[in-house]
Amino acid sequence: MASKISGGAVLRAAARIIVLLFFLFPIFWVFLMSFQTNQQILRIPPSIFFTPTLENYTALFSGRLQTASGSLDIAFIKNLLNSIILSSCSVLIALILGVPAAYAFARFKFRLGENIAFTLLSFRFAPPLLVLVPLVAYFQMIGLSDTYIGLIWVYQLICLPLILWIVRGYFEDISPDIEHAYRVDGHSWAKTFFKIAIPLARPGIAAAALLSFIFAWNNFVFALILASADKQPVTVGALAFVTSAGIQYGIIAAAIVLSVTPTLLLALYAQRYLVEGLSLGAVKG
């Protein structure tokens, strides 16, 4: 009997290891590749033992790559900068637009209220190309094509529903009694909102902001269609690498590592809120 139980336990432990291996090995392997020279990468059989080199990263940061056929410009740092600008500005705008609206939906029953809330939610599920294809023409018309502002506006499609529905849930969880008491004391509505409601919902707002940053960072299709090389974030920029001649595999790996590190770190930092964010507030972690 005892050996039977431990047999099951061994099996389960083995299953856990296999699961971890499956999910973590690709990250581990690409991380290793980013510290290898082309010769080391092309070795057969592949090996995890090698003398690490930083040349891939220095090539990315210096923006120049010396090859046999001459030197090559790499604009990856520009892509990284674009990702930072696009994601953080999008989240900031979405917070400014979304938090008051979330408060309105949580505290007031008003005509159109639920309609707006659900229309915003449905954007999360509509095919993005459906909006993007006509938007190309409109942006050319109003001069927003290939601008940060235009892109940030479109990024609201990802950030706004997320912020709205998560923060709304947090506001709904807070009893309105505290706000009422503060109002009865003679404070204005605005003061109540900024001094009472927002501080109480701060963890939810922070979680929603972190998550929408991750989703904005990971977006690919918006910038693929609306941005030229000058405004492209890492997701599009890294893909352009693969097709450009003369780029070494180690540099691609290093670019991937630099591109995914920010979101992985943020996810680890915000792990408590991930479940709630991923389910748009329907499941609590």
Add this chain to the structure above:
Amino acid sequence: MATATLKGRPTLTRRPARHRLLPYLLSLPALLVCIGILVPFATAVAYSLQRYNSSLPYLRKWIWWGNYQTFLTDSAFWNTVYVSLSYTIWTVGIELLLGLAIALLLQRTTRFNNAAAIACLLPLMIAPALAALMWKLMTNPDFGILSYLVGLIGLSDFRWASSPSTAMFTVVLIDVWVYTPFIMILLLAGLRALPRQPFEAAELDGVPASFVFFRITLPMLMPYILTAVLFRLLDAIQQFDIVYAMTQGGPGDRLMVFQVQAYLERFQYLNVGRSAAFLMVLWLITFILSNLFIKNWLRLRERARGAV
């Protein structure tokens, strides 16, 4: 603006009026964004009813259902439907089974299990386009570690995404790698939120584990499973990033899912009308799915709010 007109009125009527307008003012920006998006949506509907090729603008003309009618006999359209549906069914099916199995495996709250759940979540936090790039490096025929490993077990001619017979398998594998954690983490949260009593009673009565799973765990977990699966169905039917980054719909038309097909129609063949018609068909599917989803999601959300 609206509040300004109220100035000068007696304070008694002013307060309730302001109060009624307040929610509108607060949600006005969100409303404007809605309108800003609904305009291009209406334009897309109009495009789909036109013969409109942007390289031949003078031939632009309303043909109403013309684009949709040609779909009926168009093998490219039916190929897209077939590829999209098989991609969706394979990915979501495998992800549900795997996600449920892993959630059950990590169900007990121990330090190792919690750390493992977070570790498994990492692929989900990587941009799908970059995840595809990672797998591209690993399946490269010259130096890819996976190509080497399958070579060791005798499959030396396994060509992953570049062969028509294994391309679907490869992108499904990448999708499973990226999105299984999504289902896993929702079901894990659901499992851990289930009430204890039925399980304790079953244990006291000595009910077999399979009975507990199929008659207690699974039914109680169903709202979570439904929400997670519908969420994934909605995303999978709209797959773009992974397929585009891996093969741009190739080899041939083997991976032409809806959005990749529509993208190529628009930006390669400049056929705006046909591209919009493809997207409208996809939109109709997602519209039906999202209505189903929102119903389940609201139920689950109310439960989460009620449990506080």
